[in-house]
Structure formats: C-alpha cells, structure tokens
Amino acid sequence: MKIFLSIVIISLAISCNSDKITAELKLDTMQCLMCSINVEEAIVDLDGVNKIEVDLKSKLGKVTYKASLIDLNTIENAIASIGYNVNDKTADPAAYEKLEICCKKPEDVDLD
Numbered sequence: 001m002k003i004f005l006s007i008v009i010i011s012l013a014i015s016c017n018s019d020k021i022t023a024e025l026k027l028d029t030m031q032c033l034m035c036s037i038n039v040e041e042a043i044v045d046l047d048g049v050n051k052i053e054v055d056l057k058s059k060l061g062k063v064t065y066k067a068s069l070i071d072l073n074t075i076e077n078a079i080a081s082i083g084y085n086v087n088d089k090t091a092d093p094a095a096y097e098k099l100e101i102c103c104k105k106p107e108d109v110d111l112d
C-alpha cells in the first residue's frame with residue numbers, strides 16, 4: 001500500500017511538470033533596456049507563461065510556459081504585435097512605428 005501511494009504521488013508530480021517547456025526567443029531588433037522591459041511585459045501576464053528572461057546583450061530571451069495552456073506561436077505573436085521581431089516572425093509594422101526612437105533599429109532612425 002505504501003509503495004502504491006508513493007507511485008501515485010510520484011506520477012502526479014511528473015504529470016504536473018511534464019508540460020512545462022522552456023524555449024529560446026531570438027530578439028534581434030531589441031535596442032535598449034526599454035525594449036527588454038516591453039517584451040517582458042508583453043508576455044509575463046499571458047496565461048500559461050511561468051517565466052520570462054530577456055538578455056539585452058545577447059538579444060535572446062528565455063521563456064518557460066505550460067504547453068497545455070499556451071504555445072510558442074501565441075507567445076511569439078504577442079511579441080511581434082508590440083513591434084519586435086522574434087524568431088522567424090516579423091514585427092507588426094504599425095506597432096514598430098509607435099516605438100520610442102531609441103527602440104528603433106539604427107538604420108531606421110533619421111539622424112538629421
């Protein structure tokens with residue numbers, strides 16, 4: 001009986017964690033600290049997202065999410081919709097236009 005119980009407990013613990021996925025996000029159009037905060041804020045409150053870390057220097061993010069609640073595509077779309085390229089998705093042009101000037105790609109900023 002004891003063995004049976006511990007098997008049940010172990011399998012419960014496994015099933016609770018089994019759908020957690022950590023994925024990498026390539027954020028190559030991020031320019032400044034504000035960008036990384038924007039990206040974090042765009043997905044931190046999404047249902048199913050456990051954790052988001054954005055590293056400005058390497059322009060990479062790491063997101064941990066519950067696959068039963070959300071998929072990577074939805075997360076990527078949320079980031080693209082606020083104006084940033086992510087993985088193979090291109091930023092929403094209208095949202096990109098509204099970004100602060102420091103958040104735009106250097107080649108898009110008119111210097112005169």
Ligand SMILES: [Cu+2]
Nearest residue numbers: 032034035103
């Ligand atoms: Cu920025």
